[in-house]
Amino acid sequence: xxxxxxxxxxxxxxxxxxxxxxxxxxxxxxxxxxxxxxxxxxxxxxxxxxxxxxxxxxxxxxxxxxxxxxxxxxxxxxxxxxxxxxxxxxxxxxxxxxxxxxxxxxxxxxxxxxxxxxxxxxxxxxxxxxxxxxxxxxxxxxxxxxxxxxxxxxxxxxxxxxxxxxxxxxxxxxxxxxxxxxxxxxxxxxxxxxxxxxxxxxxxxxxxxxxxxxxxxxxxxxxxxxxxxxxxxxxxxxxxxxxxxxxxxxxxxxxxxxxxxxxxxxxxxxxxxxxxxxxxxxxxxxxxxxxxxxxxxxxxxxxxxxxxxxxxxxxxxxxxxxxxxxxxxxxxxxxxxxxxxxxxxxxxxxxxxxxxx
Amino acid sequence: xxxxxxxxxxxxxxxxxxxxxxxxxxxxxxxxxxxxxxxxxxxxxxxxxxxxxxxxxxxxxxxxxxxxxxxxxxxxxxxxxxxxxxxxxxxxxxxxxxxxxxxxxxxxxxxxxxxxxxxxxxxxxxxxxxxxxxxxxxxxxxxxxxxxxxxxxxxxxxxxxxxxxxxxxxxxxxxxxxxxxxxxxxxxxxxxxxxxxxxxxxxxxxxxxxxxxxxxxxxxxxxxxxxxxxxxxxxxxxxxxxxxxxxxxxxxxxxxxxxxxxxxxxxxxxxxxxxxxxxxxxxxxxxxxxxxxxxxxxxxxxxxxxxxxxxxxxxxxxxxxxxxxxxxxxxxxxxxxxxxxxxxxxxxxxxxxxxxxxxxxxxxxxxxxxxxxxxxxxxxxxxxxxxxxxx
Numbered sequence: 096x097x098x099x100x101x102x103x104x105x106x107x108x109x110x111x112x113x114x115x116x117x118x119x120x121x122x123x124x125x126x127x128x129x130x131x132x133x134x135x136x137x138x139x140x141x142x143x144x145x146x147x148x149x150x151x152x153x154x155x156x157x158x159x160x161x162x163x164x165x166x167x168x169x170x171x172x173x174x175x176x177x178x179x180x181x182x183x184x185x186x187x188x189x190x191x192x193x194x195x196x197x198x199x200x201x202x203x204x205x206x207x208x209x210x211x212x213x214x215x216x217x218x219x220x221x222x223x224x225x226x227x228x229x230x231x232x233x234x235x236x237x238x239x240x241x242x243x244x245x246x247x248x249x250x251x252x253x254x255x256x257x258x259x260x261x262x263x264x265x266x267x268x269x270x271x272x273x274x275x276x277x278x279x280x281x282x283x284x285x286x287x288x289x290x291x292x293x294x295x296x297x298x299x300x301x302x303x304x305x306x307x308x309x310x311x312x313x314x315x316x317x318x319x320x321x322x323x324x325x326x327x328x329x330x331x332x333x334x335x336x337x338x339x340x341x342x343x344x345x346x347x348x349x350x351x352x353x354x355x356x357x358x359x360x361x362x363x364x365x366x367x368x369x370x371x372x373x374x375x376x377x378x379x380x381x382x383x384x385x386x387x388x389x390x391x392x393x394x395x396x397x398x399x400x401x402x403x404x405x406x407x408x409x410x411x412x413x414x415x416x417x418x419x420x421x422x423x424x425x426x427x428x429x430x431x432x433x434x435x436x437x438x439x440x441x442x443x444x445x446x447x448x449x450x451x452x
Numbered sequence: 453x454x455x456x457x458x459x460x461x462x463x464x465x466x467x468x469x470x471x472x473x474x475x476x477x478x479x480x481x482x483x484x485x486x487x488x489x490x491x492x493x494x495x496x497x498x499x500x501x502x503x504x505x506x507x508x509x510x511x512x513x514x515x516x517x518x519x520x521x522x523x524x525x526x527x528x529x530x531x532x533x534x535x536x537x538x539x540x541x542x543x544x545x546x547x548x549x550x551x552x553x554x555x556x557x558x559x560x561x562x563x564x565x566x567x568x569x570x571x572x573x574x575x576x577x578x579x580x581x582x583x584x585x586x587x588x589x590x591x592x593x594x595x596x597x598x599x600x601x602x603x604x605x606x607x608x609x610x611x612x613x614x615x616x617x618x619x620x621x622x623x624x625x626x627x628x629x630x631x632x633x634x635x636x637x638x639x640x641x642x643x644x645x646x647x648x649x650x651x652x653x654x655x656x657x658x659x660x661x662x663x664x665x666x667x668x669x670x671x672x673x674x675x676x677x678x679x680x681x682x683x684x685x686x687x688x689x690x691x692x693x694x695x696x697x698x699x700x701x702x703x704x705x706x707x708x709x710x711x712x713x714x715x716x717x718x719x720x721x722x723x724x725x726x727x728x729x730x731x732x733x734x735x736x737x738x739x740x741x742x743x744x745x746x747x748x749x750x751x752x753x754x755x756x757x758x759x760x761x762x763x764x765x766x767x768x769x770x771x772x773x774x775x776x777x778x779x780x781x782x783x784x785x786x787x788x789x790x791x792x793x794x795x796x797x798x799x800x801x802x803x804x805x806x807x808x809x810x811x812x813x814x815x816x817x818x819x820x821x822x823x824x825x826x827x828x829x830x831x832x833x834x835x836x837x838x839x840x841x842x843x
Contacts, residue, residue: 096520096757097454098750166453334831348833358823361831365764366772369748370740376453388743395740443736444729452712452726452735 098372100170108170114143115178121421124284127181128424133277134286136249141182145213149184153192158207160195165313169320169375176324179424181284183216185321186248189314190217190257193264197306202266202298206255218253219310220244220267220290221436228437229445230259230307237265240295246435250275250288257310258292263303264310271295282431284424309378311436312385315393316378318432319371322400325425325432326364329403332421333357333410340412353410360406363399371396387449394439394446401429455750457520464521468528471499476534489535490567501525502537503566506546511563519757523698530702541571541612545620548637552678552686561618561639573613573642575621575664576687578606583821585622586631586684590666592623592638594673601625601638601676603646603669609815613649613662618642626681635683640671656807657795697769701749704773704780707805708742711735711780714802718787725787734783741776745769764830770812771822777809 100108118140127137144150152168154160161167168188175184191210194202194217209215222228222245223235235242237260250256256267267273272295275288300306334357337348347353374392377384404426408415415422433439457465475495478488496502497513504522506512515521529536539546546565549558564570581588590605603623613619619642626634642649646669651659678686715726715735725731749769752762784802785792791799792806813819827833 096457096523096750096754098747098754099453099758099760101453330831334833337833346834349836351836354827354833354836355820355823357831357833358826361764361826362768362772365830366741366744366748366768368744368765369746369751370744372453372751373455373743373747376455379453391736391740391743394736395744440733443733443740446739447732447736450736450739452716452732 098376100166104167104170107167108174110147111144111149111171111174112177114140114147115174115180118143119178119180121424124179124181124421124424125419128283133251134280134283135181136183136252136286137181140180141184142213144182144184148211150187150191150213151211153188154195154207154211155203158195158203158211160207160211164375164379165316166372166375166379169316169371172317172320173324173371176321176428177328179284179325179328179421179428183218183249183252183285185285185314185317186218186253187213187216188317189219189310190253190255192313193219193257193300193303193306193310194266196309197264197300197302199301202300206266210255215254216249216252217255217257218248218250219314220247220250220256220258221311221314222246226437226441228441229311233259233261235260235292237262237297237299240265240267240292240297242292244290244292246278246287247275247290248285248287250290251277251286256290257300258297259307260297260299262299263305264300264307265297265303266300267292267295267297271297280431281427284428285431287431287435308386312378312389314436315389315442316371316374318436319374319389319392319396322396322429322432323364323368323371325428326367326396326400326403329407329422329425330357330360330364333360333407336411356406356410360403360410364403367396367399387446390442390446390449393436394442397429397432398439401426401433404429457524461520461524465524465528468501468525471496471501472528472532472534476532483533486568492535493537493566496535496537497566506550506562506566510550510558511566519753523753526699539565540568541616542574542620543572544574545572545639548620548677548686552637554674556674557639557677570618571612571616573610573616573619573662573664575607575610575613575619577609579608583818586635588622588624588635590621590623591627592625592636594625595670598673600670600672601640603638603640603666603671605666607664607666608652608662610649610662610664611660611815613642613664614651614659616642619664620677622683622687625683629681632684633681636680637677637683637686638671639675639677640669642669644669646670654807654811656804658804697749698753700769700773701746704742704745704776707777707780708738711738711784714784715787720787720789731783731787734786738776738779738783741772741779745772745776764826767822767826767830770817771819771826774809774812774819774822777805777812781806781809 148161149171151160152163156162194206210217223233254269258265258267273290273292275290278287280287337353338346340347371392374388377388408422411422414420475492477483482488500513500515503512504515508514546562549562576585578588592601592603595602619640621638622635623638624634625636646667648665650663652661652663653659715731716724718725720728748765752765755762785806788799788802791797795803828835
């Protein structure tokens with residue numbers, strides 16, 4: 096039985112984590128988070144991740160990529176979640192994957208090498224209204240594309256937007272007739288925009304209709320992985336704090352009440368690793384199970400992550416409630432993960448439908 | 453990343469399947485016959501499919517440890533509803549004897565235990581020694597001629613003692629030594645006048661465990677396992693076995709399948725309960741937890757097979773499953789509604805499960821003790837001094 100990471104995968108995670116240790120320490124994240132004005136991303140870190148090949152992971156070798164799988168991308172997403180990395184990874188890799196799966200030869204040749212290198216920044220515009228995340232809820236049409244997409248990651252910076260339409264996924268290039276308005280989002284590590292299209296001739300991806308669901312499922316897996324990385328970080332941060340914080344003349348780690356809270360956090364988090372691994376693996380290898388597993392992972396991991404961040408604040412006491420501490424970076428990241436792509440409740444109901452209940 | 457066992461095991465699975473086909477069901481069709489069962493088990497041992505970690509000299513089949521093969525055998529036996537080869541009564545004693553027993557003890561007890569001729573009960577807990585087991589007080593004294601141990605005291609929660617022939621037990625033989633060093637591990641035939649077994653009725657109405665009273669009960673002096681005062685270490689040693697955790701996970705999966713079936717069967721407000729949004733969502737939430745347990749178990753097994761550290765998950769399956777079983781039985785309660793009170797009705801199984809899921813939080817280390825273990829071993833928190841010995 097080989098339900099484990101290969102040596103290559105462990106090496107990939109190691110190098111990404113090494114880079115994050117060097118370039119994405121908490122002080123750096125706070126600095127980016129606290130930039131005055133609209134939220135921004137960490138350009139230097141993103142360039143370094145691109146040089147390392149992160150956006151190229153799932154791009155076919157023929158187009159300058161590494162030709163790897165969603166599992167590989169997911170374990171990188173876990174590392175980025177662990178570090179609350181303020182980079183446009185999420186929207187970019189989904190746009191790249193959409194063209195990889197759904198694009199014509201021409202579209203692939205035109206965009207993939209530049210997306211793989213990071214020269215072009217991509218994103219995806221899926222949601223309509225307050226919760227129209229899934230393909231059958233989309234109403235915008237690709238010809239004369241007009242209307243509003245919500246919670247679009249890094250749309251203001253993006254050179255290329257993959258838009259969900261009733262005919263499938265379609266491409267819109269920067270400079271076309273659309274406007275973006277940055278949302279005053281709690282999570283300033285991954286800004287999102289409201290995008291208003293005003294009669295754009297969007298270019299359909301020929302396989303886009305079938306690919307839309309694959310992209311939604313991949314997004315669910317990547318959010319789950321990010322959530323696992325963040326939740327695990329919160330558990331160890333809380334454990335380490337309990338070991339050094341003293342009250343009543345001893346480390347608070349000695350008090351059973353707190354110990355059991357920490358255990359409950361670990362017990363909610365650690366076993367969920369297998370679920371997100373499975374969801375990634377199913378996406379790669381068991382297509383008939385992929386949507387069900389992706390929704391289960393999205394529901395369980397984002398729900399767990401948000402709760403664990405609340406518990407983390409509690410475990411830290413007053414310092415954990417302050418702006419200067421790391422806790423709120425994680426909680427706000429967890430808030431976006433919870434909402435993006437639809438609430439856990441919606442994904443549980445989707446999973447129930449998929450299970451044929 | 454792969455979820456199956458890999459094609460290199462296909463041939464082995466085929467072999468096991470062929471063996472089972474040739475030997476089960478038995479020719480006379482009597483599935484419940486003890487003789488048929490025994491014949492199957494002996495044939496399976498002969499082929500190397502059962503009691504694989506036990507030397508041939510003691511009735512086992514002496515195979516190199518292989519979690520994957522063990523799992524394939526288990527799967528195929530379950531599929532064919534063939535005897536599992538599980539030792540009747542408490543089989544933990546076999547591992548202990550293999551590690552600590554004298555040659556005479558091994559030869560005298562292990563083969564008879566595997567055949568089911570000797571059935572063991574475990575005499576550990578006492579009325580005042582539960583989680584704090586090392587404070588046990590049942591006394592063992594050597595007779596003046598040194599020929600036998602005289603035992604006085606009481607054990608409790610002794611599962612299956614009413615069906616057992618023998619007991620492996622902890623007794624205090626060195627009253628003046630510190631508490632962990634005053635305990636010895638004894639074997640005793642409990643079919644004697646000095647031993648009285650009184651079944652306790654559980655809240656489920658079933659009688660599975662007992663109180664056992666010892667009034668000058670006797671066992672020969674060579675029935676001690678390990679040295680005098682070494683009993684604590686004897687019980688603490690864990691024999692390397694082929695348990696992968698997959699079988700416990702399978703148990704949760706089958707309980708969940710029953711729950712889905714129940715939700716489809718029972719009507720709630722004029723439609724199958726499974727169509728009710730609240731039931732449906734909770735069912736999916738439970739499935740999410742179950743998938744977490746399932747695939748983390750596969751991950752742990754894979755890490756084990758490849759000699760990699762499992763990490764903090766190692767200490768978690770028991771309490772995770774306990775909480776899951778509670779959640780499953782509570783949703784079943786919400787589905788059956790009024791039938792939840794009728795122990796004479798068709799939903800008795802779910803009423804029992806509602807209660808039995810609680811016993812999981814007590815037996816074999818309470819959930820709070822499990823939390824202590826997770827805190828120390830998985831989170832690396834300093835030892836809780838008020839807990840005595842480390843968890």
